[in-house]
Amino acid sequence: MYNKDMEKLGKQASAIRTLFEYGKAKKKEIGDDKVYDFSIGNPSVASPSIVNSTLIKLINEKDSTKLHGYTSASGDDNTKKAIEEYLNKTYNADVCYKDIYMTCGAAASLAITFNAILNKDEEVIVFAPFFPEYKVFVEKAGGIIDIVKSDKDFQIDFDDLNKHINKNTKIVIINSPNNPTGVIYTEENIIKLAKLLEEKAKLYNHPIYLVSDEPYRELIYTDTLYPFITRYYKNSIVCYSFSKSLSLPGERIGYILLSSDMDNKENVFNAVRGAGRSLGYVCAPALFQQMVPYCLGYTSDLNEYKKNLKDLKEMLEEIGYEIIKPEGAFYMFVKALEEDANGFSENAKKFNLLLVPSDSFGVKGYVRIAYCVSNNQIKASKTAFENLYKFYQEEK
Amino acid sequence: MYNKDMEKLGKQASAIRTLFEYGKAKKKEIGDDKVYDFSIGNPSVASPSIVNSTLIKLINEKDSTKLHGYTSASGDDNTKKAIEEYLNKTYNADVCYKDIYMTCGAAASLAITFNAILNKDEEVIVFAPFFPEYKVFVEKAGGIIDIVKSDKDFQIDFDDLNKHINKNTKIVIINSPNNPTGVIYTEENIIKLAKLLEEKAKLYNHPIYLVSDEPYRELIYTDTLYPFITRYYKNSIVCYSFSKSLSLPGERIGYILLSSDMDNKENVFNAVRGAGRSLGYVCAPALFQQMVPYCLGYTSDLNEYKKNLKDLKEMLEEIGYEIIKPEGAFYMFVKALEEDANGFSENAKKFNLLLVPSDSFGVKGYVRIAYCVSNNQIKASKTAFENLYKFYQEEK
Numbered sequence: 001m002y003n004k005d006m007e008k009l010g011k012q013a014s015a016i017r018t019l020f021e022y023g024k025a026k027k028k029e030i031g032d033d034k035v036y037d038f039s040i041g042n043p044s045v046a047s048p049s050i051v052n053s054t055l056i057k058l059i060n061e062k063d064s065t066k067l068h069g070y071t072s073a074s075g076d077d078n079t080k081k082a083i084e085e086y087l088n089k090t091y092n093a094d095v096c097y098k099d100i101y102m103t104c105g106a107a108a109s110l111a112i113t114f115n116a117i118l119n120k121d122e123e124v125i126v127f128a129p130f131f132p133e134y135k136v137f138v139e140k141a142g143g144i145i146d147i148v149k150s151d152k153d154f155q156i157d158f159d160d161l162n163k164h165i166n167k168n169t170k171i172v173i174i175n176s177p178n179n180p181t182g183v184i185y186t187e188e189n190i191i192k193l194a195k196l197l198e199e200k201a202k203l204y205n206h207p208i209y210l211v212s213d214e215p216y217r218e219l220i221y222t223d224t225l226y227p228f229i230t231r232y233y234k235n236s237i238v239c240y241s242f243s244k245s246l247s248l249p250g251e252r253i254g255y256i257l258l259s260s261d262m263d264n265k266e267n268v269f270n271a272v273r274g275a276g277r278s279l280g281y282v283c284a285p286a287l288f289q290q291m292v293p294y295c296l297g298y299t300s301d302l303n304e305y306k307k308n309l310k311d312l313k314e315m316l317e318e319i320g321y322e323i324i325k326p327e328g329a330f331y332m333f334v335k336a337l338e339e340d341a342n343g344f345s346e347n348a349k350k351f352n353l354l355l356v357p358s359d360s361f362g363v364k365g366y367v368r369i370a371y372c373v374s375n376n377q378i379k380a381s382k383t384a385f386e387n388l389y390k391f392y393q394e395e396k
Numbered sequence: 397m398y399n400k401d402m403e404k405l406g407k408q409a410s411a412i413r414t415l416f417e418y419g420k421a422k423k424k425e426i427g428d429d430k431v432y433d434f435s436i437g438n439p440s441v442a443s444p445s446i447v448n449s450t451l452i453k454l455i456n457e458k459d460s461t462k463l464h465g466y467t468s469a470s471g472d473d474n475t476k477k478a479i480e481e482y483l484n485k486t487y488n489a490d491v492c493y494k495d496i497y498m499t500c501g502a503a504a505s506l507a508i509t510f511n512a513i514l515n516k517d518e519e520v521i522v523f524a525p526f527f528p529e530y531k532v533f534v535e536k537a538g539g540i541i542d543i544v545k546s547d548k549d550f551q552i553d554f555d556d557l558n559k560h561i562n563k564n565t566k567i568v569i570i571n572s573p574n575n576p577t578g579v580i581y582t583e584e585n586i587i588k589l590a591k592l593l594e595e596k597a598k599l600y601n602h603p604i605y606l607v608s609d610e611p612y613r614e615l616i617y618t619d620t621l622y623p624f625i626t627r628y629y630k631n632s633i634v635c636y637s638f639s640k641s642l643s644l645p646g647e648r649i650g651y652i653l654l655s656s657d658m659d660n661k662e663n664v665f666n667a668v669r670g671a672g673r674s675l676g677y678v679c680a681p682a683l684f685q686q687m688v689p690y691c692l693g694y695t696s697d698l699n700e701y702k703k704n705l706k707d708l709k710e711m712l713e714e715i716g717y718e719i720i721k722p723e724g725a726f727y728m729f730v731k732a733l734e735e736d737a738n739g740f741s742e743n744a745k746k747f748n749l750l751l752v753p754s755d756s757f758g759v760k761g762y763v764r765i766a767y768c769v770s771n772n773q774i775k776a777s778k779t780a781f782e783n784l785y786k787f788y789q790e791e792k
Contacts, residue, residue, distance in 0.1 A: 001602060002660070002667040006512050010670030046460035055455055055683075064442035068644045104500055104648065104677070111676025116402050133673075140674035206397060248464045250682025252500065252648075264398070271398040274406030277529075278536035280507025281500070285681045286646025287451075 014132060015360040016040065019345070023354045030352070036381035037373070039354045041179060041330065043247035044372040045300040051246055054294040058287060067290070071283045073273060075102025075255070082293035083255065090297070091228035096260050101272050102284035104252035106215045106241035107133065108276075113237055113256055114141035114171070115275035116268065117209055122170040127156060129333070129361030131179050131213070143170070147362055154183045154324055154333065156193060165196075167204045172197060174229075177216040177328025180361050180368035184220065184327045187227040194233035201235070207263050210236040215254070216329035218245040218299045221306045224327055230259035242292070244329075247300040253288040305330050308371040312378050319382075319389050330372040333358070336365050337392040347391060351384040410528060411756040412436065415741070419750045426748070432777035433769070435750045437575060437726065439643035440768040441696040447642055450690040454683060463686070467679045469669060471498025471651070478689035479651065486693070487624035492656050497668050498680035500648035502611045502637035503529065504672075509633055509652055510537035510567070511671035512664065513605055518566040523552060525729070525757030527575050527609070539566070543758055550579045550720055550729070552589060561592075563600045568593060570625075573612040573724025576757050576764035580616065580723045583623040590629035597631070603659050606632040611650070612725035614641040614695045617702045620723055626655035638688070640725075643696040649684040701726050704767040708774050715778075715785050726768040729754070732761050733788040743787060747780040 013021070016039055023037040058067060074080075080097035087093040103109045110133075114124070120142040126134050128147050135145045146169070149160040156174075165172075174193070176185040185193075193210070201208045212229040217240065220226060229236040241254030256272055258265055283289075309326060316323060322335040334355070336344035341357035345367055348355045358366035371378065409417070412435055419433040454463060470476075476493035483489040499505045506529075510520070516538040522530050524543050531541045542565070545556040552570075561568075570589070572581040581589075589606070597604045608625040613636065616622060625632040637650030652668055654661055679685075705722060712719060718731040730751070732740035737753035741763055744751045754762035767774065 001515075002513050002664045003511065003515055003671070004667075006670035006674065007663050007667040008670065009674055010512075010666035010668065010672075012670075042465060043461060047464055051464075052455045052460070056452055059448050059451055064448070065439060065643060068443055068447075068646050069438060070645045104681075107678045108676040111674070115399065116406075117398050119397075119399055136674050137676060247461060249466045250464050250679055250685075252678065252681050267403050268398045270406035271400075271403040272406065274402035274404065274408075275399070276406075278402065278405055278507070278532050279675045280504040280533060282503045282648065283646060285500075285648050285684070287683075288681070289646075 009136065016356050019354050019356060022349070026352065033380065035352045035354065036377060036384055037354045038369040038371065039356055041370045042372060043244055043249060043300060044374065045247055045304045047247040048295070048298040048300055050295050050298050051248070051291065054291045055287065058290055062290070068286055071102070071286050071289055073276065073283055075100065075284055076286070076289045079289045079292045082296055086296040087228070087257075091226070091231070093228045093230050094260055095230055095257055099258040099260060099265065099269060101256040101269070101276065102289055103254045103256055103276070104281060104284055105243055105254045106213060106239055107137070108252070108281060109239035109241065109254050109256045110134070110211070110213060111137045111140070112272060112275045112279060112281065113211055113239060114138050114143060115279060116271035117171060118143040121168065123166070123168045124171040124173060125161070125164055125169060126173050129154075129180050129358055129363040129366070130173070131175060132360055132362075134173060154178065154181045155185060156189050158192060158196065162196065165200045165208070169200070169204075169208055171209045171211050173211045173213060175213040177219060179216065179329055180331050180356070180358065181324050181333040182326030182329045182331045183324065184224050184226065187225055190227040190229065190232050197233060207235045211239060212236060213239045215241040215244045219302060219305065219330060220328040221302070221309055222327045230257070234259055234261040235263060245299045246295060248288070251285065251288050253284055253292070304375070305372065308373065308375055308378055311375065312369065312371050315378070315382055316385060319386055321385070321389070324366075330370060332369040332371055333366050334369055336367055337389065339365055341365055341367055348388055351388050353381060353384045353388060405532065412752050415750050415752060418745070422748065429776065431748045431750065432773060432780055433750045434765040434767065435752055437766045438768060439640055439645060439696060440770065441643055441700045443643040444691070444694040444696055446691050446694050447644070447687065450687045451683065454686055458686070464682055467498070467682050467685055469672065469679055471496065471680055472682070472685045475685045475688045478692055482692040483624070483653075487622070487627070489624045489626050490656055491626055491653055495654040495656060495661065495665060497652040497665070497672065498685055499650045499652055499672070500677060500680055501639055501650045502609060502635055503533070504648070504677060505635035505637065505650050505652045506530070506607070506609060507533045507536070508668060508671045508675060508677065509607055509635060510534050510539060511675060512667035514539040514566060517564065519562070519564045520567040520569060521557070521560055521565060522569050522758075525550075525576050525754055525759045525762070526569070527571060528756055528758075530569060550574065550577045551581060552585050554588060554592065558592065561596045561604070565596070565600075565604055567605045567607050569607045569609060571609040573615060574727075575612065575725055576727050576752070576754065577720050577729040578722030578725045578727045579720065580620050580622065583621055586623040586625065586628050593629060603631045607635060608632060609635045611637040611640045615698060615701065615726060616724040617698070617705055618723045626653070630655055630657040631659060641695045642691060644684070647681065647684050649680055649688070700771070701768065704769065704771055704774055707771065708765065708767050711774070711778055712781060715782055717781070717785070720762075726766060728765040728767055729762050730765055732763055733785065735761055737761055737763055744784055747784050749777060749780045749784060
């Protein structure tokens with residue numbers, strides 16, 4: 001027979017996807033503008049115009065076999081050099097283009113990284129709430145997910161982390177700005193994390209890799225400094241995607257970056273190459289690789305997300321909802337009005353509000369609101385949020 | 397530590413790649429036109445113009461968030477419906493768009509398929525000579541490669557196949573037109589193969605899947621009928637890529653197709669979805685998916701390959717080389733002038749002829765000539781081929 005684990009995985013729709021499909025059906029029934037769908041983290045803002053103008057320029061000017069031909073497996077050198085320059089200039093990151101491996105987006109970056117690093121039954125620490133696909137990728141690579149709590153501000157809970165790290169811990173994943181909370185880890189916490197991991201690596205006599213999943217790196221709406229991880233920890237691996245910054249989620253373009261001072265860096269890079277090869281990744285899409293050097297530093301219009309965040313936050317707080325301080329990405333984490341977030345999400349559906357229960361992300365009692373929607377939708381949803389709130393007031 | 401198997405795989409350069417890199421260095425040393433590089437199977441003919449005009453039209457006319465947004469994991473329905481229509485019209489294939497899963501090219505199609513089907517230590521039959529990455533993908537999916545001989549015309553050796561199929565055989569891979577031989581399997585042999593697999597599946601009481609790796613399907617230079625596999629065998633899986641037909645190897649666009657009458661088809665399709673998901677494939681590149689419906693049925697100018705094939709064949713036969721009858725792809729399989737193909741390839745290098753020894757493909761005594769090069773290179777290489785031949789004459 002076919003592989004039953006894979007079949008189960010393919011059949012299993014995520015809570016997010018299920019809610020999204022419910023929304024599509026409901027919109028058909030009662031009209032697009034009557035359903036307030038906050039379920040999906042799909043960029044709602046157009047790509048910056050330089051993306052399309054660069055694509056057209058490349059198509060018109062470059063020789064076809066060069067434009068659409070294979071790049072080397074780790075990516076086009078021009079692209080990698082431009083990324084090196086951009087990261088060093090922007091974050092003082094001290095990285096080298098030779099340590100970059102271009103990928104088909106963040107999911108590919110993560111899957112390749114886990115397969116490159118993990119041996120059977122090694123452990124990967126994630127902080128709840130976390131992006132549920134981490135578990136899928138880690139388990140396929142033979143590893144085991146080990147869930148550590150966050151503190152009350154959804155920063156790292158160091159006490160719990162300290163208890164969890166053990167001799168089988170091989171990777172710690174951070175995701176900042178965070179999906180689903182929108183929280184950015186402070187520099188202070190990154191420094192503390194790096195110190196702890198160095199101590200533990202020494203204690204257990206093997207490297208512990210810090211994998212930073214950062215597709216939302218440029219989606220920051222405060223003056224918070226973004227602590228670029230290679231500056232703080234030598235065994236760090238950046239998994240990046242242009243999906244969110246350039247609104248290109250369908251085009252599958254991103255990269256893996258190893259810190260310059262990584263232990264056995266050349267071997268780890270070869271392991272990344274080997275993992276990419278064995279999973280069927282030949283190269284990242286060539287046209288989009290060649291687009292990258294022209295578009296680094298550009299983003300979709302973040303003011304649209306920023307305005308959505310401001311309007312939504314004011315509106316919800318005015319009604320009485322409790323919100324985790326959102327600083328980046330396009331997600332807001334809101335306390336459910338009952339203990340059971342699934343029940344709360346179900347009740348929200350009665351008012352045509354689609355809010356993802358936090359259980360999908362490994363914590364209880366919250367919902368995720370993806371505010372990558374039109375500003376009109378936010379304004380139009382006010383009455384529904386009010387009625388949902390009243391519903392719970394009356395329940396008491 | 398990192399994963400050592402992956403590191404080994406990443407470090408290990410293929411014979412093809414090694415020869416190609418040698419060629420690049422040599423060209424720098426003595427000039428591009430002095431090295432006759434027949435090492436790499438990289439399309440040398442431009443994409444048909446409809447590819448670039450469609451890309452530009454889509455970029456100019458479609459809404460950015462729709463153009464570059466996620467498609468569903470199995471692919472855009474419009475694209476899949478167009479492929480269904482094309483295959484049913486062209487090959488009378490009797491396939492349904494719901495059984496198509498769009499991928500990032502043939503390597504992804506194969507890796508996903510093997511992960512979807514195989515359980516630990518199940519066996520996959522390949523016919524030598526075979527594309528060496530099959531082994532990499534199969535072993536990563538937990539399976540074991542079982543090598544079966546070809547007959548003297550490089551068609552299927554049914555006696556050897558019959559001996560190899562056993563209760564652990566789960567998949568048989570065919571690749572026609574073939575890399576590295578250029579041979580196309582006859583309809584008669586496909587019928588015979590289907591009959592044998594049906595008998596064996598019954599005997600062992602489980603399906604044996606026939607995986608047809610067919611990126612060269614449209615690159616055929618004879619009137620040979622192409623036997624489309626779903627017409628002959630119910631448990632067949634087509635792994636396709638547009639890399640060769642549209643000269644888009646860097647863009648990573650292809651698909652997996654299950655035959656309509658497959659046993660437990662829905663479950664197998666879910667296993668494909670699950671495998672794609674767990675390997676980090678979110679969707680196939682969106683812009684290129686949307687290009688597909690406009691470009692089905694088009695190919696790069698095959699007359700260029702056809703002319704190369706004719707000129708090269710005439711030239712080599714006139715000199716005295718023995719050639720396996722080439723019908724498709726852009727490869728010619730030529731008998732080495734000594735038993736050791738590696739030694740022959742080394743001697744060819746002395747005349748700046750880069751020919752891939754057949755050992756890389758699992759057979760001895762031949763070299764592969766990739767004739768996806770300029771016609772000038774073929775003409776210019778005549779003296780080198782003559783001198784190589786003379787060298788062996790004098791040795792005797």
